[in-house]
Amino acid sequence: MDALKLIAGDSMKETTPEFGIGDTIRVDVKIREGDRERIQAFEGTVIAKKGSGVAETFTVRRVAYGVGVERVFPLHSPNVAAVKVIRYGKVRRSKLYYLRDRVGKAAKVKERIK
Numbered sequence: 312m313d314a315l316k317l318i319a320g321d322s323m324k325e326t327t328p329e330f331g332i333g334d335t336i337r338v339d340v341k342i343r344e345g346d347r348e349r350i351q352a353f354e355g356t357v358i359a360k361k362g363s364g365v366a367e368t369f370t371v372r373r374v375a376y377g378v379g380v381e382r383v384f385p386l387h388s389p390n391v392a393a394v395k396v397i398r399y400g401k402v403r404r405s406k407l408y409y410l411r412d413r414v415g416k417a418a419k420v421k422e423r424i425k
Contacts, residue, residue, distance in 0.1 A: 319365040323387045330369075332357055332407060333400025333420045338371060338384055339392040350392055353382055356400065356420060358407040372410060374418070379411060399423040 330336050337354040355373030358381070362368050367386040372379060384391055401423035410418050 323365050327386060328394040328396065330357060330394065330396050331399075332360060332405055333402035333423075335397040335400065335420075336371065337395045337397055338382075339394075340384070341390045341392050354397065355380075355382075356407070356410070358410060360405075372407075 328336075334357050335355065336357055337352050339350045339352055342349050342351045353371060353373070355371040357369055358372045359370040360367070365387050368383050369386060370381055370383050372381045374380070399422065400420035402420060407420070410420075
């Protein structure tokens with residue numbers, strides 16, 4: 312078990328961004344197309360965080376062209392180039408799955424003044 316922790320510790324990032332549930336974030340993802348590589352931004356609200364250590368993931372939801380899109384990102388993945396917090400959200404739940412059923416302004420999260 313200790314050998315597994317050592318291997319997992321090597322693949323973890325040294326600094327991880329501080330964000331929580333309900334925050335609006337921009338995730339820069341590395342996309343490989345053939346032999347070229349580019350960075351694509353995905354901006355949305357964090358609706359879930361789960362796991363710990365090297366297996367920690369977070370789910371980001373956004374509405375694009377009237378369709379809800381959710382992506383799950385591994386926090387320590389080398390394909391996640393950067394995570395930037397756009398605004399902090401004020402929520403009282405650890406999972407915001409109820410936002411899937413909301414439309415328009417009802418799907419917004421109040422802003423927390425930091």
